[in-house]
Amino acid sequence: MSSLKEKVQQVFDEPGCGKNQGKSEKERKKGCTKQLTPGAAAGGCAFDGAKIALQPITDVAHLVHGPIACEGNSWDNRGAKSSGSMLYRTGFTTDIRETDIVYGGEKRLFRSIKEVIDKYNPAAVFVYQTCVTALIGDDIEAVCKAASAKFNKPVIPVNSPGFAGSKNLGNKLAGEALLDYVIGTEEPEYTTPYDINIIGEYNLSGELWQVKPLLDRLGIRILACISGDAKYHEVARSHRAKAAMMVCSKAMVNIGRKMEERYGIPFFEGSFYGISDTSDAIRQIARLLVSRDAPIDLIDRTEHLISQEETRAWIRLEQYKPRLAGKRVLLITGGVKSWSVVSALQEVGMEVVGTSVKKSTAEDKERIKEIMGDDAHMIDELTPREMYKMLKEAQADIMLSGGRSQFVALKAKMPWLDINQERHHAYAGYEGMVDLVHEIDKALHNPIWTHVRKPAPWEQAGDGAEPIVIPRTGGAALSLQLH
Numbered sequence: 001m002s003s004l005k006e007k008v009q010q011v012f013d014e015p016g017c018g019k020n021q022g023k024s025e026k027e028r029k030k031g032c033t034k035q036l037t038p039g040a041a042a043g044g045c046a047f048d049g050a051k052i053a054l055q056p057i058t059d060v061a062h063l064v065h066g067p068i069a070c071e072g073n074s075w076d077n078r079g080a081k082s083s084g085s086m087l088y089r090t091g092f093t094t095d096i097r098e099t100d101i102v103y104g105g106e107k108r109l110f111r112s113i114k115e116v117i118d119k120y121n122p123a124a125v126f127v128y129q130t131c132v133t134a135l136i137g138d139d140i141e142a143v144c145k146a147a148s149a150k151f152n153k154p155v156i157p158v159n160s161p162g163f164a165g166s167k168n169l170g171n172k173l174a175g176e177a178l179l180d181y182v183i184g185t186e187e188p189e190y191t192t193p194y195d196i197n198i199i200g201e202y203n204l205s206g207e208l209w210q211v212k213p214l215l216d217r218l219g220i221r222i223l224a225c226i227s228g229d230a231k232y233h234e235v236a237r238s239h240r241a242k243a244a245m246m247v248c249s250k251a252m253v254n255i256g257r258k259m260e261e262r263y264g265i266p267f268f269e270g271s272f273y274g275i276s277d278t279s280d281a282i283r284q285i286a287r288l289l290v291s292r293d294a295p296i297d298l299i300d301r302t303e304h305l306i307s308q309e310e311t312r313a314w315i316r317l318e319q320y321k322p323r324l325a326g327k328r329v330l331l332i333t334g335g336v337k338s339w340s341v342v343s344a345l346q347e348v349g350m351e352v353v354g355t356s357v358k359k360s361t362a363e364d365k366e367r368i369k370e371i372m373g374d375d376a377h378m379i380d381e382l383t384p385r386e387m388y389k390m391l392k393e394a395q396a397d398i399m400l401s402g403g404r405s406q407f408v409a410l411k412a413k414m415p416w417l418d419i420n421q422e423r424h425h426a427y428a429g430y431e432g433m434v435d436l437v438h439e440i441d442k443a444l445h446n447p448i449w450t451h452v453r454k455p456a457p458w459e460q461a462g463d464g465a466e467p468i469v470i471p472r473t474g475g476a477a478l479s480l481q482l483h
């Protein structure tokens with residue numbers, strides 16, 4: 001296996017990443033990691049990114065080799081749901097100490113793997129490298145290999161220590177670990193012409209379950225979802241799929257591309273956010289399967305399902321249209337596939353006054369322009385102060401963003417809805433679109449906003465206003481006249 005340095009270089013050279021391919025050779029060598037701004041929250045580290053990408057594999061013991069804080073930092077911060085095993089939500093760490101740093105932590109890691117297997121009998125153990133154990137030179141690949149042979153169980157090294165780079169790089173290194181050690185190591189009991197993989201979908205708040213019933217109705221089988229609600233053996237057998245869909249983010253583009261190269265599985269990039277994007281995605285899955293010899297009637301059946309589901313969703317959305325028409329939305333999604341959410345909101349008549357494009361590719365920006373027109377307000381970097389100003393000057397009626405910006409909206413006394421990975425509602429597919437609109441409507445028309453926007457009593461009290469009297473036990477009442 002290649003060293004970490006080589007792996008990082010390979011990942012940076014990803015031919016499937018448009019942004020990377022747009023760079024000169026020299027720029028590409030420098031990698032994608034940006035210089036951090038002192039004082040600004042840097043987002044997750046590469047280890048965090050790897051853990052986020054793989055933790056949704058539910059029947060695996062995710063063992064973090066490092067100080068306990070690394071596991072504390074990364075444990076279950078996304079809310080990926082499971083339909084079976086709950087083992088993935090148990091935090092395992094070797095919790096290394098000073099003596100391990102002096103004498104090396106490999107023995108402790110080996111013992112920890114044994115303990116986890118003895119107590120939980122997981123389908124596999126994933127061992128995550130962290131900064132400290134990488135710096136002291138612990139060879140997790142060698143320990144995993146020895147443990148795997150000794151305990152007759154897959155023990156997978158995930159070599160993505162925090163210092164290697166950004167969270168996004170960690171997502172890709174996690175993909176590399178699956179490609180090197182998991183995918184293609186087992187054979188499925190049977191295959192069908194309708195087998196697909198869904199890549200880069202994490203089943204946050206159960207979003208996969210909003211889409212799976214649609215595919216079930218068409219007889220399309222998800223051989224593996226990488227990695228939402230996945231089981232280890234499904235991922236190991238995923239190389240027999242006939243087609244694949246890469247969901248939204250390019251976090252795992254290397255898996256899609258390499259599986260196409262190695263196993264001839266064609267893939268496309270699509271989104272399950274919004275009515276038309278969901279229909280397009282299902283349509284593309286059907287077309288790809290037919291191009292790989294699935295019976296042609298799948299196309300007609302798919303169109304029938306799409307027309308049924310779209311009609312049903314529009315009937316349900318109709319009631320919200322008059323309440324939401326013309327309402328202005330400020331969309332801060334981090335930029336990953338914001339176009340998908342933009343078109344979804346426009347579908348119900350809302351106006352998107354600005355959208356972040358911080359993490360968007362050139363292709364994404366083009367799509368936003370297509371949807372919003374040439375004067376699309378694309379925001380590269382919006383400081384909290386600018387965000388506050390936009391909301392305060394009522395340039396927007398609601399902000400849709402991640403949890404970190406919620407306090408800016410609350411300070412500006414503006415409705416806010418969480419649409420990032422920590423959200424508690426699922427917004428995928430037709431069902432999810434109806435839920436998203438319902439949540440926006442609830443946030444916008446919540447009566448709390450009229451109350452909080454009223455001036456406080458002390459702001460109202462002027463000359464001649466009644467004084468505020470505060471009774472005191474055992475003494476005269478305190479009378480305050482506010483100006």
Ligand code: SF4
Nearest residue numbers: 045047070130131162
């Ligand atoms: S940066 Fe290093 S020490 Fe910090 S959480 Fe990530 S792996 Fe652990």
